[in-house]
Amino acid sequence: MTERAAIRSSFSRAATRYASAAGLQRVVCDRLLELLPDRSARLVLDLGCGTGFASTGLHERFPEAMQCAVDFSLGMLRVHEQGDRSARICADAHRLPLASASADVLFSSLMLQWCDLPVALAECRRVLRGGGHMCFSTVLHGTLAEIDEAFAGLDAHRHTVSFPAIEVLAAALTDSGFAVDLMRSETHVEYFTDARALLQSNRDIGASHVPDGARRALLGRAALRQVCNRLEARREELGVPLTYQLAWVVARASSGDRN
Template identity: 40%
Template sequence: MTAEVIDKQAVAASFSRAATTYDQVAELQRSVGTNLLERLPKDLQAERLVDLGCGTGYFTRALNARFQQPVLGLDIAEGMLRYARSQGPASCAWVTADAEALPLRSDSQQLLFSSLALQWCPDLGQALREAHRVLQAGGHMVFNTLVDGTLQELRDAWQAVDGYVHVNRFMPLAQLQQILASAGFTHWSCEVETHVLHYPQLSALTHELKALGAHNLNAGRPGGLTGRARLRALTSAYESFRQSAGLPATYQVAQIILHKGHQA
């Protein structure tokens, strides 16, 4: 996402409000985060590691279990951190932080893990420069992010109703690859997974997005209540996508591994 279309304060506030409901509806988030975790090199050892954009701490706890080391959970949403802290473990630490200005010493970390968080950064390149700075030589950053084509059905349905931006914009894959190539890492890989969820009714999807804190966060989004007539029109437009399994919602997830090599 770009600085013109994202509001960091809105992101922090929205995810803070969603802290107590997030895990109840985060099946996709757990799935793609688990896929990311499984992409880590099997022989990787790390003693200093960070869960960047840790949210409720689900993967902070998974990283703690895998590496048997304390994990630092960082997130911009204080409400998420309060919830994560209440879930433990006591050996992990939780700090409010912005991925574009990490409160960490240079060359101090061996692994940065981030699942479905960095798409909310106005400047992904700056976040990756910060990641490169804080990683030790030989360290890894692994993250996933949503790319263009995510929630395309919802975007197209709204386009049939009015001209406003109702769905979060996500970065085109080619732009993401350009940013990765220029981030300063020695090696990187990027693979895209397509996930299609199905819902019995449109309201089930919109309620889930709200419970996740991931509903429309674009700057310049339409204000005020959505009129009933427009909602009926949206429901009708979305019905054109219905499949035998229900109404589809497509997510395009880029799974990325970055390696900071040793200088010659």
């Protein structure tokens, strides 16, 4: 199984429990909807749509536009919120089955971190018309730091995705033919009743698969107990913390032909 296929499988398995587990994802998505540009649109893409958190907001903002909900997890698309009028496309952000310069607005909340950033941004730029907008949220370096530190020294594997620094993200946008109109970053901390609930939450939203250098065998009981003890040692009044470094971005596709 390829890495992209493994990520797809992880999200498909999480599809039925994703909506109830993804509280932070809803909040981030709602804030991104508030940043949508004041413009008309004929075609709007919701890339990495998941179970459809953005659907209602996008239809309200662009009532006359054709809307396409795109996700590479068929499981997510199958449980997409009922009553949605969007066309649904099962496709990978690395290779979209859409014509070049066909979309006016591309909306994507907490999806890009699962992609090869230059590849996905180049594909997003390809499908956008010159002057079109890409509005997205993502996570940055420092996200899930508590999990990284809890596993440190126990094995030689990665246990979280390698997230980009904000400077790397900005440079990748420029290199892909985007002009950044807005970029906001913020630290958000989630709290859990205990260490096992923290780890389970990461699995429930399909985010526990690590593309590069991941451990394939189960962690032993003694090692898992040590991970939980390290997480519990960070306990605060509100619970066991897990940190997210979040970014919201509005970028414009350059008018030059890059196709």
